[in-house]
């Protein structure tokens with residue numbers, strides 16, 4: 001069933017008063033978050049959502065509705081003015097991104113983020129910086145990534161900047177996977193990629209889902225995203241709008257996309 005945010009009972013999914021994790025608040029959640037980049041603007045206005053463990057949660061909405069900003073707040077790159085971020089019921093609102101990484105969270109940012117002058121291997125090593133100077137653990141983590149993505153092993157001595165857009169995307173995914181995250185935030189994974197690479201990116205997201213990782217996906221590619229989704233939220237003008245299980249959205253995608261074109 002698709003619901004309007006106004007119909008969702010307040011306080012649903014709240015943490016247990018004793019601070020212990022209950023299944024009701026497992027996952028990554030944003031509660032009543034208000035955020036913006038400048039004092040006079042408001043990009044997110046009282047937004048709440050939850051990415052359930054092992055599920056794919058998709059966040060959709062027209063351009064400028066605040067989707068990427070929501071990911072930035074969830075990852076700690078932008079501090080909310082009010083509201084809370086919780087991971088498995090524990091408040092992490094002011095926890096910096098590097099500590100969120102240590103808690104098992106990762107962000108796959110939109111667009112090209114490889115270090116072009118560095119080799120593929122050096123780019124992957126950056127993904128393992130949490131392992132510090134523990135060279136053995138870093139080597140083991142790199143080997144696991146190479147086993148998972150054999151192409152990265154082939155390219156390991158190549159300069160990342162010389163790779164194609166699709167190849168660089170794989171390096172970015174590999175870099176994220178060095179830390180073996182359990183909660184993954186993905187921002188527009190297919191922007192600017194050739195269709196054949198786009199398919200591969202969604203296959204990889206499907207594999208991450210099969211592995212029971214928690215995924216929050218922001219995407220302009222509405223059909224591909226909804227096909228993978230367990231639960232969908234939409235934002236409009238920085239506010240919660242619709243939400244519901246995938247099935248409730250599948251038949252309404254055309255109408256939804258059309259309504260966003262007027263923004």
Ligand SMILES: Nc1ncnc2c1ncn2[C@@H]1O[C@H](COP(=O)(O)OP(=O)(O)OP(=O)(O)O)[C@@H](O)[C@H]1O
Pocket residue numbers: 037043061062063064065066067068069070220
């Ligand atoms: N770094 C920034 N500094 C200032 N304003 C920003 C910044 N990033 C985004 N904004 C503004 O915040 C609003 C929401 O942007 P955001 O990127 O979160 O939306 P979005 O829903 O992800 O849009 P799109 O689908 O176009 O990527 C926009 O008005 C945008 O101009």
